[in-house]
Amino acid sequence: MQGHILLERARAMKDHLTGLRREIHQNPELGFQEFATTGLVRRELERLGVEIAPLELETGLVGILRGRKGGTGPVTALRADMDALPVTEKTGLPYASRNPGVMHACGHDGNTVMLLGAAGLLSENRDRFSGTVKFMFQPAEEIFGGAETLIDAGCLRDPAVDRIVGVHGWPDIDVGKVGVQPGPHMASADRFEIRVRGTGGHGAYPHHARDPVLAAAHVVTALQAVVSRETDCADRAVVSVCTLQAGTVFNVIPDEVLLGGTVRTQNDRVRTAIWEKVERIVRSTSEALGCQGEVHWTGLVPALVNEEETCREIAEAARDVLGEDTVEAPGATMGSEDFAVYLKHVPRGAFFRIGVKRPGQGTMKLHNDRFDFSDDALPVGAAVLARLVMR
16 A cells, blocks of 8 residues: 555544544543553554453553564564643643643643554554554653553563554654654653752851751752763763752751752763762762762663664655655754663664644644644554554
């Protein structure tokens, strides 16, 4: 089936896909709480005749579809995330969130439905491809826990996955276009907690104390040198101190200060080096001011590095469906995605963007209380994913 014909069929499904997307949007659920969303996905896959993998999951699921074309084909996993954010929606749309304080501000409602659309197209055309497709509907991407949960449940086994592709709506790309970025694409994410201990005392007699507030202030300033003076400018990295807790009384020097923040890098080499530099600066700067400093790390997700051959296949599928001049390179970002975890377990894979920017629409960012996924992008994403498999 030619790509433009596949797109026509996907557009014929648009009303149905729009209804599904708006139902999910109206009933958003946070990570590991996606019970209704999982039920909707299960209902739709069963309607399409897609097998549900028997995995022990409270939320999220994996559908399996086997091609009938003959011959041995690869096992391709297609992944979409389902969770919402703790954001109060302010769109004023008739299908706005009914769940106070929770909203699909990152477009995971659209990601989920694009994958359901691909399942619909492929179930209609299972005689036109060989191999196996796994439709992976993942919970809890926003809190960086869902990918590992699916992997631990066996989503990449029985049969083993040969390549994996993730898709996400992107508001900086026009509807009808896709973004494909080979190589480093998204950053690793780590959380640090810094504890600076001193000796408290009266604010009027600081010479009798060892002031952890002063030491912590110097630590915050010194950490800015990790990127600006100790990291090659060709290596993209971020060190951000985002929280500071110190004292409760205006004239009492506290015993300790707590700092919190994040480190983002584009590769594991830089990631490891920055951890070491942060620890050295915290320890030595604190000691220089008579205090003690220590760092506790939580490694969240690795950098997302796209495999070039899979990127080429995605780009070819997109051009087949949408025509020439529809594929662009969105560049690397310092945001993070737990899709990167799958790429540590699967031989081949890539993560790509589907444009959701409407004509004439101004700047719209993800994680925004007025964000809404464009329904015009649903058939586009569905058709590109299906064409990727059918090629």
